[in-house]
Amino acid sequence: xxxxxxxxxxxxxxxxxxxxxxxxxxxxxxxxxxxxxxxxxxxxxxxxxxxxxxxxxxxxxxxxxxxxxxxxxxxxxxxxxxxxxxxxxxxxxxxxxxxxxxxxxxxxxxxxxxxxxxxxxxxxxxxxxxxxxxxxxxxxxxxxxxxxxxxxxxxxxxxxxxxxxxxxxxxxxxxxxxxxxxxxxxxxxxxxxxxxxxxxxxxxxxxxxxxxxxxxxxxxxxxxxxxxxxxxxxxxxxxxxxxxxxxxxxxxxxxxxxxxxxxxxxxxxxxxxxxxxxxxxxxxx
Amino acid sequence: xxxxxxxxxxxxxxxxxxxxxxxxxxxxxxxxxxxxxxxxxxxxxxxxxxxxxxxxxxxxxxxxxxxxxxxxxxxxxxxxxxxxxxxxxxxxxxxxxxxxxxxxxxxxxxxxxxxxxxxxxxxxxxxxxxxxxxxxxxxxxxxxxxxxxxxxxxxxxxxxxxxxxxxxxxxxxxxxxxxxxxxxxxxxxxxxxxxxxxxxxxxxxxxxxxxxxxxxxxxxxxxxxxxxxxxxxxxxxxxxxxxxxxxxxxxxxxxxxxxxxxxxxxxxxxxxxxxxxxxxxxxxxxxxxxxxxxxxxxxxxxxxxxxxxxxxxxxxxxxxxxxxxxxxxxxxxxxxxxxxxxxxxxxxxxxxx
Numbered sequence: 001x002x003x004x005x006x007x008x009x010x011x012x013x014x015x016x017x018x019x020x021x022x023x024x025x026x027x028x029x030x031x032x033x034x035x036x037x038x039x040x041x042x043x044x045x046x047x048x049x050x051x052x053x054x055x056x057x058x059x060x061x062x063x064x065x066x067x068x069x070x071x072x073x074x075x076x077x078x079x080x081x082x083x084x085x086x087x088x089x090x091x092x093x094x095x096x097x098x099x100x101x102x103x104x105x106x107x108x109x110x111x112x113x114x115x116x117x118x119x120x121x122x123x124x125x126x127x128x129x130x131x132x133x134x135x136x137x138x139x140x141x142x143x144x145x146x147x148x149x150x151x152x153x154x155x156x157x158x159x160x161x162x163x164x165x166x167x168x169x170x171x172x173x174x175x176x177x178x179x180x181x182x183x184x185x186x187x188x189x190x191x192x193x194x195x196x197x198x199x200x201x202x203x204x205x206x207x208x209x210x211x212x213x214x215x216x217x218x219x220x221x222x223x224x225x226x227x228x229x230x231x232x233x234x235x236x237x238x239x240x241x242x243x244x245x246x247x248x249x250x251x252x253x254x255x256x257x258x259x260x261x262x263x264x265x266x267x268x269x270x271x272x273x274x275x276x277x278x279x280x281x282x283x284x285x
Numbered sequence: 286x287x288x289x290x291x292x293x294x295x296x297x298x299x300x301x302x303x304x305x306x307x308x309x310x311x312x313x314x315x316x317x318x319x320x321x322x323x324x325x326x327x328x329x330x331x332x333x334x335x336x337x338x339x340x341x342x343x344x345x346x347x348x349x350x351x352x353x354x355x356x357x358x359x360x361x362x363x364x365x366x367x368x369x370x371x372x373x374x375x376x377x378x379x380x381x382x383x384x385x386x387x388x389x390x391x392x393x394x395x396x397x398x399x400x401x402x403x404x405x406x407x408x409x410x411x412x413x414x415x416x417x418x419x420x421x422x423x424x425x426x427x428x429x430x431x432x433x434x435x436x437x438x439x440x441x442x443x444x445x446x447x448x449x450x451x452x453x454x455x456x457x458x459x460x461x462x463x464x465x466x467x468x469x470x471x472x473x474x475x476x477x478x479x480x481x482x483x484x485x486x487x488x489x490x491x492x493x494x495x496x497x498x499x500x501x502x503x504x505x506x507x508x509x510x511x512x513x514x515x516x517x518x519x520x521x522x523x524x525x526x527x528x529x530x531x532x533x534x535x536x537x538x539x540x541x542x543x544x545x546x547x548x549x550x551x552x553x554x555x556x557x558x559x560x561x562x563x564x565x566x567x568x569x570x571x572x573x574x575x576x577x578x579x580x581x582x583x584x585x586x587x588x589x590x591x592x593x594x595x596x597x598x599x600x601x602x603x604x605x606x607x608x609x610x611x612x613x614x615x616x617x618x619x620x621x622x623x624x625x626x627x628x629x630x631x632x633x634x635x636x637x638x
Contacts, residue, residue: 042371042372042621060632060633060636061632063636064636126509126511127509127511128509128510128511146443146494146511148495149494149495227498231495232490232493232495232496232635233635233636233638235635235636240632243628243632244628245346246342246343246346247342247450247628248624248625248628249342249345249346249349249369249624250624250625250628251349
């Protein structure tokens with residue numbers, strides 16, 4: 001009987017083990033091995049850390065690395081600031097049917113692929129696009145306005161892409177907040193701001209942290225949006241990895257970049273958890 | 286008794302035909318294997334063709350990842366065969382005797398075979414060729430932009446686009462009076478040329494609206510008038526010419542850059558015979574003309590010109606007077622190591638402010 005239960009346990013665990021092992025752990029080991037070898041000549045390789053050294057000393061790579069990290073954090077913060085009121089309205093103010101409709105409205109853009117959504121932004125923002133024409137028609141601009149190909153356009157795209165992943169965890173946690181607790185806060189003489197600070201935000205913290213982690217990861221690893229909306233200066237770190245692997249055929253440096261990105265995201269997520277005094281268990285559970 | 290034997294014979298014959306029908310996994314560019322050509326081939330031979338569309342870099346990356354497996358026939362440019370073959374061994378030699386060599390333009394076949402020979406084995410035969418140069422609105426930028434470096438002219442500021450890839454580096458080098466191809470085997474000299482190009486491209490950066498990535502992106506930019514002059518392939522200019530007769534392809538003063546896309550057999554290809562059959566099939570003049578119509582570029586098929594559309598021929602002749610044809614700079618094979626130098630330059634240009 002016990003043996004049977006064990007087999008059942010192992011079988012149930014199998015998909016997870018296979019998934020992690022075949023798709024995550026083994027490829028990462030292979031990537032790591034690629035990243036620590038140096039090409040000497042045709043088909044001759046030696047183990048060395050030269051690629052990490054290059055990645056950490058070349059100003060361009062470092063700049064792109066930090067830029068990507070800072071922009072991703074910024075995108076996360078902006079997403080949180082926009083998503084919080086939205087989520088609060090959906091969870092606390094809207095009732096019944098309206099609540100469902102609003103929630104669905106947040107979801108609908110994700111029915112189409114990311115590529116199509118990004119193209120949508122390109123049609124809106126380009127020089128011969130809709131917004132440019134509207135501005136000229138309204139007399140606010142006397143010549144076509146170019147709003148594409150800069151960091152602001154890229155940020156809009158990133159925030160838009162990750163909005164849903166912030167709204168959903170926030171709505172879930174906010175819904176579990178008892179209305180009477182908020183009322184009690186006001187009864188005890190709290191102002192809107194202090195109620196928000198002392199009651200609502202602490203309660204929503206698990207949602208905020210998990211939402212931020214997901215949005216940060218999505219932004220950091222995003223390839224499409226920065227490539228399509230970003231300008232000639234806005235190089236994203238994932239773009240550099242793609243370039244090294246595909247365009248330059250320099251897998252060794254690309255693999256080293258990949259590992260730097262992995263370390264960076266791990267460190268920032270860990271820092272985020274430390275900062276909010278939460279453990280990964282609380283956040284996920 | 287005789288009947289049974291006959292029947293068995295027919296059955297067996299039937300079975301062998303079935304067994305011979307193979308699948309050809311073709312790794313190629315958009316337009317090089319149009320649906321009507323595939324249908325004809327499948328009808329005539331009974332084989333099936335699976336097409337994967339890609340570009341030079343991705344083709345090599347894909348073949349490198351599998352050690353030359355997953356495809357039976359690929360079509361990288363001729364300058365991308367020798368280096369990757371020496372480095373990764375992702376191709377296998379082509380048995381030219383299995384091809385109908387009369388179907389090829391002799392000079393092009395010889396040049397490609399010479400350029401793709403590694404250790405005495407031939408690895409590539411030519412298929413489609415074309416050039417890259419300037420695609421522009423001649424009414425607006427025709428007087429200003431005559432060469433690659435003219436894209437940096439203040440008169441066209443903000444209306445210019447090019448790719449951040451190696452053809453741009455090579456084109457700028459030529460138009461700055463250098464000869465990068467002659468410096469291919471001299472790393473120090475090549476680095477020096479590239480440093481000059483880097484300085485020029487950084488200086489020019491303010492003029493550029495955006496660095497384009499895909500052909501369709503550029504088409505949209507030029508068609509909408511947001512970009513009036515750009516560096517691009519000839520076919521792009523000719524296609525836009527249908528919509529707006531002011532837009533066309535212009536061969537730059539320092540020479541258009543000529544490329545030849547080839548046929549190569551990936552090292553672990555499993556249907557070589559079908560691959561040879563496909564090459565012989567698509568090199569027939571009538572079929573090659575169909576590919577020219579779809580891809581917009583001419584092929585190395587001898588006599589296919591007769592079947593090409595007159596409109597395309599007229600555009601070709603308008604873009605390429607005889608001296609422009611003589612001035613085409615054909616890409617020689619890229620030695621290993623150069624792409625690292627170029628990559629660093631491109632990275633620095635992209636990051637520069």
